[in-house]
Amino acid sequence: MSAGGGVVGVSNLFAGAGASADAAWAGTLTGAAARWPDLDVVGYEGGADLDAAVRSGFTTVGPPRVWLRTG
Numbered sequence: 001m002s003a004g005g006g007v008v009g010v011s012n013l014f015a016g017a018g019a020s021a022d023a024a025w026a027g028t029l030t031g032a033a034a035r036w037p038d039l040d041v042v043g044y045e046g047g048a049d050l051d052a053a054v055r056s057g058f059t060t061v062g063p064p065r066v067w068l069r070t071g
Helices: 021-034 047-055
Strands: 002-004 009-010 040-043
Touching: 009 021, 021 047
Parallel strands: 009 040
Antiparallel strands: 002 009
């Protein structure tokens, strides 16, 4: 997790052996709320990982976009 731009970003979230993605999200959100109680949490997920995030209260807003600035 990292905070910046008025949000908390979550990336590379995964569950350890014997843990569920739902449990990983629950723990991550608890930690984010404790450290940054006034910030929204954002991330980018797909497939089953997105399903787990949605079950944890996230709302999808669309596909991720990659910006590239060339020379």
